[in-house]
Every structure is written in C-alpha cells, then in structure tokens.
Amino acid sequence: MAGKNNKIEKESFFSKPAVQSITASLLCIVIGLLIGYIALLIINPVGATEAIITIIKNYFTYPSKAAALKYLGNTLVKAAPLLMCALSIQFCYQAGLFNIGAAGQYVAGAGASLYFALGFGLPWYACILAALVAGGVFGIIVGLLKAYLNVNEVISGIMLNWIGLYTVNMLLGGVKEVSSPYTLSLANTNPSAIIPSLGLEKLFSNNKYVTIAIPLAILIAIILKVVLSMTVFGYEIKATGIAKDAAKYSGMKEKKNVILTLFIGGGLAGLGAAFLFLTGYEQWSVTQSSVPGMGFNGIAATFLGGLDPIGTIFASYFIQHITSGGSYLDKNVYPSQISDFISSIIIYLCGFVLFFKFFLNSRIRASKEKREGGNK
Amino acid sequence: GQTATTTTETTETTEATQETQATETTQETATETAEAGDKMMIAMVTDYGDITDQSFNQSTYEACKAFAEANNAEFTYYKPEGDSTAERVAMIDKAVSDGYNVIVMPGYAFAEAINETADMYPDVKFVALDVSEYDLEGEGSDFNSETYPNVFSAVYQEELPGYMAGYAAVKMGYTQLGFLGGMAVPAVIRYGYGFVQGADAAAKELGADVSINYAYGNQFYGDSDITAAMDTWYQGGTQVVFACGGGIFTSAGEAAGKVGGKVIGVDVDQSKTIDGMFEAGMTVTSAMKGLQATVNTLLAAIRDGQWDSYAGKILNLGLVSGDDTSLNYVGLPEDTTIWTESFTVDDYKKLVADMVSGAVTVSNDTTAAEPTAENVKINFQGNIK
Amino acid sequence: MALESAYAIEMLGITKRFPGIIANDNVTIQLKKGEIHALLGENGAGKSTLMSVLFGLYQAEEGTIKKDGKVVTINNPNDANDLGIGMVHQHFKLVQCFTVLDNIILGVETTKHGFLQKDVARKRILELSDKYGLKVDPDAKIEDITVGMQQRTEILKMLYRENDILIFDEPTAVLTPAEIDELMQIMRNLAKEGKSILFISHKLAEIMSVADRCTVLRRGKYIGTVNIADTNQEELSRMMIGRDVQLVATKEDKTPGDVILHVENMTVPSKLHHNNAVKNVSFDVRSGEIVCIAGIDGNGQTELVYGLSGLENITSGKITLSGKDISHASIRERSLSGMSHIPEDRHKHGLVMDYSLAYNLVLQRYFEPQFSSKGFLKKGEINKYAEKLIDQYDIRSGQGAPTIARSMSGGNQQKAIIAREIDKDPDLLIAVQPTRGLDVGAIEYIHKQLIARRDEGHAVLLVSLELEEVMSISDRILVMYEGEIVGEFDPKKTTPEELGLYMAGAKRKEAGA
Amino acid sequence: MVLLLQYTLLFSSVLILVALGGCFSEHSGVINLGLEGIMVMGALGGALTLKVISPSLPAIIIVIAVLLASTLCGVLYSVLLAFACINFKADQTLVGTALNMLAAAAATVIVKTINIAENPDNVSSTVQYVASKKALVVNIGSFQFNWFMLVALIALIAAYVILYKTRFGLRLMACGEHPQAADSVGINVYKMRWSGVLISGMLAGIGGIVYITAGVSEWKFENGVAGFGFLALAVMIFGQWKPLNIGLAALLFGFFRALSNVYSGFDFLAALNIPSSVYNMMPYIISLAVLAFTSANSRAPKAEGIPYDKGSR
Numbered sequence A: 001m002a003g004k005n006n007k008i009e010k011e012s013f014f015s016k017p018a019v020q021s022i023t024a025s026l027l028c029i030v031i032g033l034l035i036g037y038i039a040l041l042i043i044n045p046v047g048a049t050e051a052i053i054t055i056i057k058n059y060f061t062y063p064s065k066a067a068a069l070k071y072l073g074n075t076l077v078k079a080a081p082l083l084m085c086a087l088s089i090q091f092c093y094q095a096g097l098f099n100i101g102a103a104g105q106y107v108a109g110a111g112a113s114l115y116f117a118l119g120f121g122l123p124w125y126a127c128i129l130a131a132l133v134a135g136g137v138f139g140i141i142v143g144l145l146k147a148y149l150n151v152n153e154v155i156s157g158i159m160l161n162w163i164g165l166y167t168v169n170m171l172l173g174g175v176k177e178v179s180s181p182y183t184l185s186l187a188n189t190n191p192s193a194i195i196p197s198l199g200l201e202k203l204f205s206n207n208k209y210v211t212i213a214i215p216l217a218i219l220i221a222i223i224l225k226v227v228l229s230m231t232v233f234g235y236e237i238k239a240t241g242i243a244k245d246a247a248k249y250s251g252m253k254e255k256k257n258v259i260l261t262l263f264i265g266g267g268l269a270g271l272g273a274a275f276l277f278l279t280g281y282e283q284w285s286v287t288q289s290s291v292p293g294m295g296f297n298g299i300a301a302t303f304l305g306g307l308d309p310i311g312t313i314f315a316s317y318f319i320q321h322i323t324s325g326g327s328y329l330d331k332n333v334y335p336s337q338i339s340d341f342i343s344s345i346i347i348y349l350c351g352f353v354l355f356f357k358f359f360l361n362s363r364i365r366a367s368k369e370k371r372e373g374g375n376k
Numbered sequence B: 001g002q003t004a005t006t007t008t009e010t011t012e013t014t015e016a017t018q019e020t021q022a023t024e025t026t027q028e029t030a031t032e033t034a035e036a037g038d039k040m041m042i043a044m045v046t047d048y049g050d051i052t053d054q055s056f057n058q059s060t061y062e063a064c065k066a067f068a069e070a071n072n073a074e075f076t077y078y079k080p081e082g083d084s085t086a087e088r089v090a091m092i093d094k095a096v097s098d099g100y101n102v103i104v105m106p107g108y109a110f111a112e113a114i115n116e117t118a119d120m121y122p123d124v125k126f127v128a129l130d131v132s133e134y135d136l137e138g139e140g141s142d143f144n145s146e147t148y149p150n151v152f153s154a155v156y157q158e159e160l161p162g163y164m165a166g167y168a169a170v171k172m173g174y175t176q177l178g179f180l181g182g183m184a185v186p187a188v189i190r191y192g193y194g195f196v197q198g199a200d201a202a203a204k205e206l207g208a209d210v211s212i213n214y215a216y217g218n219q220f221y222g223d224s225d226i227t228a229a230m231d232t233w234y235q236g237g238t239q240v241v242f243a244c245g246g247g248i249f250t251s252a253g254e255a256a257g258k259v260g261g262k263v264i265g266v267d268v269d270q271s272k273t274i275d276g277m278f279e280a281g282m283t284v285t286s287a288m289k290g291l292q293a294t295v296n297t298l299l300a301a302i303r304d305g306q307w308d309s310y311a312g313k314i315l316n317l318g319l320v321s322g323d324d325t326s327l328n329y330v331g332l333p334e335d336t337t338i339w340t341e342s343f344t345v346d347d348y349k350k351l352v353a354d355m356v357s358g359a360v361t362v363s364n365d366t367t368a369a370e371p372t373a374e375n376v377k378i379n380f381q382g383n384i385k
Numbered sequence C: 001m002a003l004e005s006a007y008a009i010e011m012l013g014i015t016k017r018f019p020g021i022i023a024n025d026n027v028t029i030q031l032k033k034g035e036i037h038a039l040l041g042e043n044g045a046g047k048s049t050l051m052s053v054l055f056g057l058y059q060a061e062e063g064t065i066k067k068d069g070k071v072v073t074i075n076n077p078n079d080a081n082d083l084g085i086g087m088v089h090q091h092f093k094l095v096q097c098f099t100v101l102d103n104i105i106l107g108v109e110t111t112k113h114g115f116l117q118k119d120v121a122r123k124r125i126l127e128l129s130d131k132y133g134l135k136v137d138p139d140a141k142i143e144d145i146t147v148g149m150q151q152r153t154e155i156l157k158m159l160y161r162e163n164d165i166l167i168f169d170e171p172t173a174v175l176t177p178a179e180i181d182e183l184m185q186i187m188r189n190l191a192k193e194g195k196s197i198l199f200i201s202h203k204l205a206e207i208m209s210v211a212d213r214c215t216v217l218r219r220g221k222y223i224g225t226v227n228i229a230d231t232n233q234e235e236l237s238r239m240m241i242g243r244d245v246q247l248v249a250t251k252e253d254k255t256p257g258d259v260i261l262h263v264e265n266m267t268v269p270s271k272l273h274h275n276n277a278v279k280n281v282s283f284d285v286r287s288g289e290i291v292c293i294a295g296i297d298g299n300g301q302t303e304l305v306y307g308l309s310g311l312e313n314i315t316s317g318k319i320t321l322s323g324k325d326i327s328h329a330s331i332r333e334r335s336l337s338g339m340s341h342i343p344e345d346r347h348k349h350g351l352v353m354d355y356s357l358a359y360n361l362v363l364q365r366y367f368e369p370q371f372s373s374k375g376f377l378k379k380g381e382i383n384k385y386a387e388k389l390i391d392q393y394d395i396r397s398g399q400g401a402p403t404i405a406r407s408m409s410g411g412n413q414q415k416a417i418i419a420r421e422i423d424k425d426p427d428l429l430i431a432v433q434p435t436r437g438l439d440v441g442a443i444e445y446i447h448k449q450l451i452a453r454r455d456e457g458h459a460v461l462l463v464s465l466e467l468e469e470v471m472s473i474s475d476r477i478l479v480m481y482e483g484e485i486v487g488e489f490d491p492k493k494t495t496p497e498e499l500g501l502y503m504a505g506a507k508r509k510e511a512g513a
Numbered sequence D: 001m002v003l004l005l006q007y008t009l010l011f012s013s014v015l016i017l018v019a020l021g022g023c024f025s026e027h028s029g030v031i032n033l034g035l036e037g038i039m040v041m042g043a044l045g046g047a048l049t050l051k052v053i054s055p056s057l058p059a060i061i062i063v064i065a066v067l068l069a070s071t072l073c074g075v076l077y078s079v080l081l082a083f084a085c086i087n088f089k090a091d092q093t094l095v096g097t098a099l100n101m102l103a104a105a106a107a108t109v110i111v112k113t114i115n116i117a118e119n120p121d122n123v124s125s126t127v128q129y130v131a132s133k134k135a136l137v138v139n140i141g142s143f144q145f146n147w148f149m150l151v152a153l154i155a156l157i158a159a160y161v162i163l164y165k166t167r168f169g170l171r172l173m174a175c176g177e178h179p180q181a182a183d184s185v186g187i188n189v190y191k192m193r194w195s196g197v198l199i200s201g202m203l204a205g206i207g208g209i210v211y212i213t214a215g216v217s218e219w220k221f222e223n224g225v226a227g228f229g230f231l232a233l234a235v236m237i238f239g240q241w242k243p244l245n246i247g248l249a250a251l252l253f254g255f256f257r258a259l260s261n262v263y264s265g266f267d268f269l270a271a272l273n274i275p276s277s278v279y280n281m282m283p284y285i286i287s288l289a290v291l292a293f294t295s296a297n298s299r300a301p302k303a304e305g306i307p308y309d310k311g312s313r
C-alpha cells in the first residue's frame, strides 16, 4: 500500500515540466562528462581521472581559499556575458527565431562599449547603453531582413557576425595601443568606464573584475522570466513565435514584434559584451580573425538551461565552469579543448531532451493507464 | 591627478589581500619545496599561441625544456584560457601555487600580468621576453631596478636583423621584395620596418630600382587566402618574401615553390624547416633573435646563483660585438645564409660592425601606421585577411 | 480457388487507441465489390482513423482485415497498395512544387537503368484520364492548379496504381458545387467499372445521392450499417448524433436596422496574380441581418474578407463600420471598433495552436484592462473567463482551460473561435466558412449562434461556398464572381439554380441600390 | 588573370561541394547547419591520409584514397546529425550548431593526441602533408589544376542528374517537400532523410579537404574552416536549392573571395586603395544583399527543419 502511494508520488513528481527539464539537463551533463572522461582515458589512461576532476574542480584546484574565491570570481565574470548571450538566443527562440547572430551582436556591443569608453571617454552607464543599442541595431538588421524580405535569420545572422567582426576591428583600430593590437586599457585610459563593483569584489578576494555586472545579468534573467511568462508583451512575443499568422490576425503587429524581439535579443548580447569588456577583464584585439565564441556558447547554455531564463543562469555558470576548468589541465598530456569537447557533447545531447521528455511522459501515462485499468 | 589616485588606491587594497594570499600559498608549498631542496622549478606561461607556433612560444619552450632536462630541473608550461591579462594572471597564480619558482613568459602582452603578480610573489623569479619598459609602465615611465626587483625582461631590437635581411636581399640582387608579417604586433612591426630601412639603404647605395610589397596576414598560420596573395606577389615578379610570423611561411613557401621564388625566415634559422618543407635553397637567410640564448643565459644564472645581476632589469638586446657576431643577440645565420658575390659573409660582418659602431643606424620607431622609405617603392596592402 | 467472397474488404472488430482515447472501439465495416459505401460520423468519431488503419498508416491493436475473404496484414501503405487499396486523403497528399505527373508516379516510378521514364508514364496517365473523364494537365505544377484538379490527380494516383478499392476521406469539403457534382459522377463511373469505394462525408445529401450503403460511427463505436435506399437524412443524422437534429435552420423575419458596415468601391490586390482580387466592390450590411457572400471558391471572397479585416491593405475605396472610417485602420483598431472575424483557416489564423485554450480565448482581448494591468497578464481572470466561455458555449476538451488548442478536435476548435468572437459582442460578425468540415451537430450549433446574433440586432456577414447554407440562413445574398459582386438576391425569392448561374458568371446584374 | 581564375575555381569547388551537400540534406527535409563541422571532420580524414600515405604512390591513387577518407569521415560524422534529427526529432539548428563546435574541439583533440603520441613535444594541432599534397595538382602552364576541381564538376553534374532524372531524386525531394505525401505512397521517409544527410556528409567532407589543401601543405585544426561551411549555406540559398544555380552562385562567391586575395595583382584595383577589411567583408556583404533580394520568394523545401513524425498529420 505504502509502496504504491510512493510510486504515484514519484510519478507525479516526474510529470512536472520543471523537474523533467532539470533531470534532462543533469542527464546531459552527466553523459557529457562521461564521454569526456572516456576521451581522456583513450588519450592517456594514467591521468584521466585526475584530469576530469581538474575540469570539474576548476578554481578549487588552487590550494588557498583566497585564490579559489578569486578565481570563482573570474569564472563568474565570464559567466555573466555568457548568460547574456544565452538569454539573447533564448528570448528570440521564444519568438520562433534562432538568433545565431548573437555572436555578432556581442561583437557589436564590444565595439560600441569600448569605443564609447576609450574614444569618447564616457562613463560606464553610457557605454553600457551604447553596447545595448549597437547590439540591438545588429539585431534589428536581422529583424528587418526577416520581416520585410523574408531572409532566414540564421543565414543573415551568420553573415552579420563576420561583417560585425571586421567593422569592429576597423573601428577599434582607432583606440588601440600604439604598438599592440589590443585596445587601450580601461583602467589607465578611462577608469570611469569600468562598471562599479559596489564592494562586491570583497567577497572574491578583491578580484577587481568582479562588478555589479554579475548580479545585473542575473537580474536581467529574472526579469526576462517574468516578462515572458507573465506579461502582455511576453504573450505577444510567444504568440508571434508560435503562429505568426494567428498573431497578425489577432491584431498584433507581427513584423514589429519580430523586429522588436531581435532588437531586444541583440541588445542583450550587446550588453553581454559590455559586461565583460567594461570590467577590464579583457581587451579587444583588433587583429581577431574569428568571431568570439561567446555567442555560440550561449546556444549551449540556453538549451542546457531548458530554454528557461532561470535554468540558463545555472547552465551558463556550469559551461563557464568546465571551460575554465579545462585551462588547468596538464597540457603536456591533455589538450585544453577537452572542455570544449565536453560542452559541445552536452549541447548535442540537449537535442535529445524533447524526446526524453516525450518518452518520460508516455511512460508515466502508460503506467497510469495500466494502474487505472487494473483498478477497474 | 584624479586618475592616478584611484589607481593607487586600488593597487593598495589589492596588494593587502594579495599579500596574505601569497603568504598562505607559499606556506602551503613551503614544505614541498623544502624537501626538494632548492631545486629549480621552471614554469612557462604561453602567450595566446601554443608552444608549437613555430616561433616565439616554441623557441622559448624548447630552450626551457632543454635546460631543464640538462640540469635536472622541474619544468612545465601553462596555457591561459583566453587572450586576456586576467587569464594570464590566473596561470601565473596557478604555477606559483603548484610550487614553481621561476616563471618564463614570452610576449609583450604579459606586461599587465607582471604588473599584477610580481610584487605578490617576491620570492618567485620572473623572466619575461619582449616586455618593454613602456609595456610595463606606460609613456611616462620612471622605471628603475627597484620597480620590479624580481623581474627580468629582455627586449630585442628586431629592427636590426630586419634591416640586415632587407639590406642583404637587395645587395644580393633582388629588387622586388615582399614583407609578409603575421599579426601586426610590436615585434613583427619592428622586423618589418627594419627590413624596409635595410632595403632602402641598399637601394640607395646601388642606385637600384627596388620595390616592396608589404602586408600582414593577420594570423600566424598560412591558408589558401594568404597563399593566393603570395601567388599574386611571386607571379607578379616578387623575388623574395620575408615571411615574418610563426607558421605563415607555409603560404609564402607554397607560392614561392611554384615559381622558384625565395623566402627569408624569422626568429630562428628557419632554413632547415622551410627548405625541408619545400625545396633546398629556398631560404635565402633568416632574421634571427636570440630567444634561446637569453633563456639559457637567464636560467643558467639562476642556477648559478647570479640572478641578482639580472633581477630588476629590462635589457634591450641587440648587438654587443662588431667582431664576434656569435655574441650578438640578433643577426643572420652565417652558415646557412646563401651568400653571393655581391653580398658575402664578410660584407655581412662589416655591416654588423658598422651597426655596432654607429656608422649605420636603424630607427626603432614604429609609431607610423605604414612603413616609409625614400629609395624604395612600398606597396602597402595592410591585412590580407 | 476458394469460395469467392462477396466482400472486397472486411474490417472486423477493429480497435485503435491513441494516448487517452479509443479512436475505434471494435468497429466492423464490410465493403461489397463494386459498391459505394459511405462512412458517417461526428467530428472525431474515428472515421479517418479507421481508414488510416485500412491504408496501413496506423496499426490496429485488435481486429482483422480481410481482402476477398482472406485475412491480410497491412503494415504500411505499400502493403495496402499491393492489395489494391488506394486513398484520397482528407488533406491532399500532393507535393506542391511537383507536376501532376511526378505526383502520380511518386512511389511507383518506372525506371530504366535508374533513370525515370516519364514519357511512358505520361501516356498511361492520359489514357486513364480519358477513360474516366478525369481532366488533368500532367505537366502542370500542383501549386498552379485548382483544388478540383488536385483531387483528380489524387484519384489518378489510385487508378495509376490499378487500385480497385478506393477510399475517399471527406473529398467534397474543399470542392465547389460544380466540382462536387463532377466528383459524384466520377465515383459512379468508377463503381460501374467494378471498383469498390469507401466514401466519408458529413454532407448527408451527398451520401443519399451517391452511396449504396452507409456505416455510422459514434465516438469510436460502430452504430450500424443501413441501405441508403431504405433510409433518409433524418435517420442518418439521428444514428450519428444520437438525437434528432434540425437539419435546416429556422429563423423569424426581422426588419434590418441601421447600416453597420458600409463598403464603397473597395479594391484589394491579389497575392496570386497581378490582377486585383476584389474590384471596386460596394455593399452594406445592416444591423439585424445576415448578409451572405456566395460564390465559387477563388472569386475574391477570401481577399474581400482580408480587406475588411485588415489582413490585407486595400488599394482604393472606403470602409466604414458603425459610421467610423476604418479604411486604413489596423487590424487591432478594427477589432476594437466592433468587428469580429471567424477566419477561413482556423489553424493558420484562428488559433495559436500551441497556446492553451484559455490563452486562445483571449487572443483578441488579452490587453484589455479586464485581462491585464500595467502590462502584466491577469492569469486568474483569464482562466475564469475561459471557464465561463467553455461552459456557455459547450467547448469540449481534454483538460478544460489549460488544454493545448492543437489537441482539440476540429469542431471544438471552431467552437472556441466562435465563442471568442461572439463574446466580444461585436457590431459586425464576419464568419468565413464557419461550418467547413464539421458534422451536422456542430453545424446546427453554429447556425443557431449566427442567427442569435442577428436576432439580437447585430450585423452578420457570412461567406460560404455552400448554397444550402446560404439559402437557409441568410437574409440577403450577394454573389461574387471574379472579384465583383454580380448580383443581389433575397433567398426567399431565388433558387439555387439561379444563384448557380450567377456564380458561374453566366449572368450578372448590378448590386446594391 | 590566371591566378584569379585558378583561385576562383578552387574556392568555387569548395563551395559547390559543400553547398550541394547542404542541398541534398535540405531536399530530404533536414537543415544541415553542421556543414562547417562536417567539413572539419572530412578535412581531418583527408589530411591524416595525406600524412601517412606514401608520396611515391601514383597520384591517382593518392587522390582516390584522400577522397575516400574524407568521404568516410564526413559520412560518419553526419550520422550524428541524422541520428539526432531524424530518429530523435532533435532541433536541427541546435544539433547543427553543436556539431560545428564539436568538430572543432574533437579534431583538435584528436590531432593533438596523435601528435603527442608521436612526439611528446609536439602538442600542436597541425597536420603536415607536404610531399603527398603535390599529387593533388597538375601544373598546366602557369595554371595549377587541382583534381578536386574536376571532382566538384562531376559532383555538380551528378547532383543535377540524381535530383531531376532519377527515382531517388524524386523521392528525396518529395520527403523534403511533403513527407506525409511521400509516406502515403510507401516511401520510407526516415530512410530517404538518412540518405540525404549522409550524402551531405560525403560532399561536405570532401569540401573540407579541398578547402584545407587549397593553399598550404599543413593545417592547424584549431582554426577550423573559417566560416566556409556557412558561406556554402549562403551559396545554397542563393542558388535556390538547384544544382546548376548553385554552381553559378558558387562561381560568383568564389570569384569575390579570390579577388579579395589577388586584387593587388590588378593595377586598377590596387590603385583604388580600398582597405583590405572591405575586401574581406565583401563576400558576406554580397551574400546578405543577394539574400535580401532573393529570399522574398525563396523556394526552400517546405518541410525542411520539421522533424517527420509518422503519427502527426
């Protein structure tokens, strides 16, 4: 009797969508790590266990607590822009758009924020705004092409990624160090452009890159969650995404919504760049010849996060965590790309999540029907 | 005023905690190091490229490794997660926390990282390559030996071997030259501008009609795009190309091979690599800088307890002797350069002597966006990619 | 040789379950050789499912299928084809960008050294089309031809495969009256040639006219099989619904009031060709009347409604609604000005299929203060409202308000749209083919709703292809032909025959006035 | 001039092969965004073959061996796409993107592992194949003919014939346009889609090796294939999913790509003094402009991107 009740409880527990998403994501992570471990074993069985532990430990490989905290800070600093890119992709995905152009919008945001900071010497909030607008404009181009000329957003996004890269390289060539390809250092040129930390850095052994960008990114994720699930705007965006014609029929401005969605998506990715470059963590190198991977990694975080803004917070952190962890591997034995390998396996596995949920649900239903049939 | 204050404050606060942190770290590792005696623990942190970039990182790595093997020292290398100071600092922290006490860092990009870590780890010896005073301290530098008492850095006067190569090429009778840089980073630019000055000087001497195609590949490896550009050069008449940056010579060599063109190597004597890959006699000469010698010297000094004579200094390495070229940190390889009657090994030695004596001067000013010359026509093409 | 069976196909005791529903519950149907056998049932009764089982698209959990008295297993359409079973699906299975010929040969191509032999196929197709009077152009692309010709292509597909058991799943739902007549004739010809036909339709008149026998299903269960000669429409509908159904709507006379919709010289461009789809059309709809636009599909009715509702911009002319000029107003403004629109394509326009029923029920009104405040949705209010409509309009669905629209039956999806549009209490209700594909019970319900609107003193504009519907519920009929209104009629003073002449363009008179 | 022609043909060959790959996959109904990744894996197979094969073998054998290896790797890798997207109905854009990232990481890991095994100091992701690469080309005067140009031409003609003249092509396209219709006439949609994806794996795999051997004799796999797979997608769309149009589009794109590298050989272009960044952006800007004009009535296979589910109607 008790056993039966238990089973029912368990079933209803697993029939909750949130629980299913989390289970699925965890499963992806576990399988991904397992495959990564197998790869490590194949490369060199002797240090494989230690290597996978190193990846998982990331900053815990530092013996002192202070150092660990500091590098937890670094991981968070990089997780914030990743989260923003992921949110960008996610927001657009809700509206039925695959925003692979987030990578280029991120680049645009980097270009604008750094140019406003270094070229115009403006304070951080102005630079952040500039990044948002620049990313947004890149998004809008995709949106306009999509809404009025029916250009597939994936393709135009990819093209704009490259166009953005070359444009930003040219633009930032004006504010680079004289004898290096890096943009001028914010701390030396215009410290007012550095996002304030409001004392937050004290929690992370005074890691100077830790700023309010991190809590801001989380806040934005929560806001997006609210917007999508509880507001009129979210209702419209999702309707436009699922059924463009029905949205139009009901009087929504579906073209405007597509463009607006991509503007917001682009803005989010642009903000992401500001959240990294305006901490001074990284300087833009104007000789970059490939689009930074942040936007693409955002895809991973989005799907691993179960297409939910809150889930994406954790997913972004996780992906950054193992990526950073990869840099502590013994490079004489294991390539650091093992981390990328593991994260891409995880994204690949995310493709199976829908099927997994479907499978789970039909199992739950089948066993329920059986039970009900038995009760008859 | 304002700016300076803020910066100092930040540094102070950071220092405070970092010191505690450093002490903790050293305490924990102390036991280990004690057991190993005063064993040298050498760690190299790579620049963004990896240790097989056929150039900078690779030479440094090989030198360190060879030294460590010969001297029974511990050696490993770290590669930062990305191209940023924060990530370079992370690797230095990691190396120190792993117990390494000599950190070798190739590349001007390490300046900021040194800034952040040097005084945190006063007992660790930092050996930097290519990091200049200005990289570290900026324009208004008042650098002295106390600024970074545990740091040594070597900067090379790449413009000198660049000059030699350019001068030699024109003297050897080549009139249509090419300069293919990797990325436009300081060292590459210095090589390039030196190359142009050398060719310019020789053209003036000979009264020859010389032209130079000048471009950067914007990457340190060759691919079909760059080969296409090189094909255009060689098939358009270019006779020799100074392939200046890591693996980018593959494109130059590929294109040269089709029309019997020539290549000039960089950093180390690349004749074996390039000729081996394409055809014997392709490499006219190489513009070299003594990375490995520097690394060897420094590591040996540390081993022999002579670190103090280097600590705190930034040396601008170039020519030291007009007589014995083997003592110099920069130059052309005497054995493998394909000397000609119009430019013999003795001509080369005379050139070196003149440079040492000051009879020949080479400017190291790289502030201009494009190289200029009076007697040579420069066809500047910017970045190929 | 075993004993010849009288039945071409027997499906005995078929049970087919879908998650949560038994679509066919121990159903038996026996098809005699050379007969036309109708299959009748409400929406969702399981007709398509039963046919899909026969055609090998689904596998039944229980039951047997016999062909010529021998038990057969049909695991896929190939098996069905090998047994000579062919099917014209409710939604045509034609590749739009292929030619008629390509579609016909697809799956049974003749090849030589791996290359297609299209000339051989073309010859055979032309022969077949001659023999059965199925006119098609083998080299025309499907996307360029009429629905009728598409259907002939589907029929040729079966004949090309030498099928002798032909299944027609609701073949007439998409056809014009003339095309329906033509199809009926073709079916009779086919039966005469010895083919056995299974025919699904909701239109009792068609069944009465063409079928020999009829099997009725209700909620997945077998109700019975009757000889058409021994029955009538009333009995059939009673078998199907389980109660008496009023087949012809009744309404009281009413004098129309003020002009609600006024259309003056409206012109709407076409998406398909360079001509205008609607040319210089003028008419009025008054309060308390149902005006019906009749006409053969493709004569500009769709675009007329697009122009009125704002889905398409008009190029010239003027539209006023209750005195307000809405010629260039947005869709939303028109909706707020008192226009409701039951769209022709309920899946494409009418519903966000992956939204819940509750969300769909506020699709036109989610932004109103009743359902949102300060940009936030009032989910509680929305649900309460949905429950109210579900109750009031008897919308049936699995889980009530949270049911995803996609999982509802077509009839109930339509009910939801009607509930939503009527509950807005519009001055003008535009209903485009609101009963298409629905069973008689659902049709009765919808007609009642439309008439109730009229009786409450509102204006209704009905666009319908079905003359019977037009004749029975409208107060005034406008016939459209090639984008123009070619005649205005009082249903009491005209006949379907007269309307037919106008619809075909054989006659015209000036409208309005 | 000769150089412009040579590189135009070379870049076009890559684009033709990869775009045709995309074309087969999309005609079967599966969007293949993973072309870039498949190229990398194909390139890896080909490069490793070139590395180990004896350069003294007859050229034709080397060419065939490389083609086979690239095909095999491309096909095997595309199995990942087919499996996830066809059998498990995964989001095709997601899986394609994952495959791109995975290929870059996996190829690097594989090459590094091989290199370290051979020489502990060699932690590079570079594969060298100087000697055997010579077998791939024939010098005709100053024009350097590459056997892969011929392969691309053959692929182009074959693709046209297969798609429009054979039973397989008709069925394949039916699956991309209206899989339910195909299913109802007894065509196994899953099987056709698998074929489409595997063919795209084969073609993109070959495209990968053509790309990396087009200019140099070694390849650093960390660098991937620099967006060529995506460019090929643009070519495919520009070519409206039709082989012959794809051929023309590839020539156009290849021309601009080549021009951006050899423009300095043309005095009037060199005199214009256009920043090289502009030349570099050119193919992308042109793609975008072209797509803007051609997409309005795009003839993309109707059912592409939608997983086929036997049950749904």
Ligand SMILES: Nc1ncnc2c1ncn2[C@@H]1O[C@H](COP(=O)(O)OP(=O)(O)OP(=O)(O)O)[C@@H](O)[C@H]1O
Residues within 6 Å of the ligand: C018, C019, C021, C022, C023, C041, C042, C043, C044, C045, C046, C047, C048, C049, C050, C090, C407, C408, C409, C410, C411, C437, D311, D312
């Ligand atoms: N693939 C499916 N999965 C789940 N349920 C299904 C599926 N196909 C049909 N059903 C359900 O089975 C029942 C019978 O559907 P079916 O399509 O056979 O009805 P029908 O009699 O053809 O209706 P209509 O007159 O509307 O065409 C319906 O309740 C429907 O919702």
Ligand SMILES: Nc1ncnc2c1ncn2[C@@H]1O[C@H](COP(=O)(O)OP(=O)(O)OP(=O)(O)O)[C@@H](O)[C@H]1O
Residues within 6 Å of the ligand: C043, C044, C048, C090, C406, C407, C408, C409, C410, C411, C436, C437, C438, D311, D312, D313
């Ligand atoms: N995969 C499915 N899961 C659940 N229900 C389904 C599925 N496929 C179809 N149905 C349901 O089966 C029923 C019959 O579908 P069908 O395609 O015949 O539409 P219909 O109800 O006849 O509508 P229409 O009037 O547009 O023809 C519908 O209720 C539909 O919602």
Ligand SMILES: [Mg+2]
Residues within 6 Å of the ligand: C047, C048, C049, C090, C169
């Ligand atoms: Mg049906």
Ligand SMILES: [Mg+2]
Residues within 6 Å of the ligand: C043, C090, C170, C410, C437, C438
């Ligand atoms: Mg129906």
